[in-house]
Amino acid sequence: MMEVDFDCCSFFKAVADPNRVKIMMLLARRELSVSEICAHFKMKQPSISHHLGVLKNARIVESRKEGKEVFYRLNACCVSSCCSGFMKRFAGGGEGA
Amino acid sequence: MMEVDFDCCSFFKAVADPNRVKIMMLLARRELSVSEICAHFKMKQPSISHHLGVLKNARIVESRKEGKEVFYRLNACCVSSCCSGFMKRFAGGGEGA
């Protein structure tokens, strides 16, 4: 009962990278294909695929294949559930600024 | 307006390590000195100090010196504010499990 929730750790590890957060912000608006995501970055396509893989392992995004393309979308429930679950562990400070 | 919040990134990077989360859980109950924290880990004291430094830089913990000892306490407001701020960015999925 004093142990750490490793599921949440994979969520936080995924979210600890600014490029991945930027991808999440793009996907928060609408579903996008990999190449559409690439268009927003200087990074090369394999790096984007790598980050998408990390996000997908953490259940933060989901994907759908359509012809040659793969569309990614945000799993907003995962974000809410991990964040609110984490907050609740440390309740007592109330709502921050 | 499409840029990433780097303050929150330092929070998430800090929280992405299981040992640091465990420290946070210990401090959620009560203020503790460094050696009291050490007693809960197999890690050596300098590693604990390192983690405490990371948590402190991220404003997740605060410290107070008393004699030879340094007491750390959780800044629960920081946790709530970062988590809830992050959730709100990705609102739309509602409350998760």
Place this chain on the structure above:
DNA sequence: CTATAATATAGACAGAAATCAATATGATGG
């Protein structure tokens, strides 16, 4: 002032992670 206790800092090292170039896979058009 010296010894000791508590904590922090510095430096070294190993393992993890990010990026890239190159290539493989899979779908589609001709």
Place this chain on the structure above:
DNA sequence: CCATCATATTGATTTCTGTCTATATTATAG
């Protein structure tokens, strides 16, 4: 079947991170 486009995977390289040992700092006791 062959060429092409979109994406994923592999392998190499570099950078970052966590841990350790050794040492410095700070406070207190004697």
